Amino acid sequence: MTAFYVYYRVAPQQNAAVQAAVLRLFSLMQTQTGVAGRLMRRVDDATTWMEVYEGVGNAEAFSDALQQNTLVCGLPVLLDDPKRVVERFEDF
Template sequence: MSGDASACVHYFVYYRVRADAEHEDAEATVRAMQAALERRTGVAGRLMERRGDAVTWMEVYEGVADPDAFEAALRIEADAHRVASFVEPGSARHMERFVECA
């Protein structure tokens, strides 16, 4: 995806991983989803966990030039990889969008 870097959107997707989930399996699934998303969109993702709280995770996607296409691809890949199956029941993946201050 190309475009003016100042118009790019940065995505932060956070959620709690199920307490009974196998951490390694959940991480492998999210990383596989991110790899597929990168192949589809050209946007590489990072996976982080909250310091001192290994079950709160955040996916970071920076420099997205085509937000509509990216969000559609993210939904498709997250569904295809069943990422929601690792999310704590009663919670959800939350997506925040940020842009550079003008």
């Protein structure tokens, strides 16, 4: 199984809009892939947010869906820096 960790920066004035977009993204991802997402933010820097997706079976299909749904939800437009860093980890 694979876990996806996606992190990015959110300007404080965009918190509500980004949170709403992420919740929509989570809904789409769970419907399409069966994987629920979790939203976190860094303890010492509240502008750094992270989406966590665990238990991904088909990493390539999940990655494609995540990329497409990120656009559908408008996240790149809401972020000051539209770069979302995606890292994957797998079980030993």
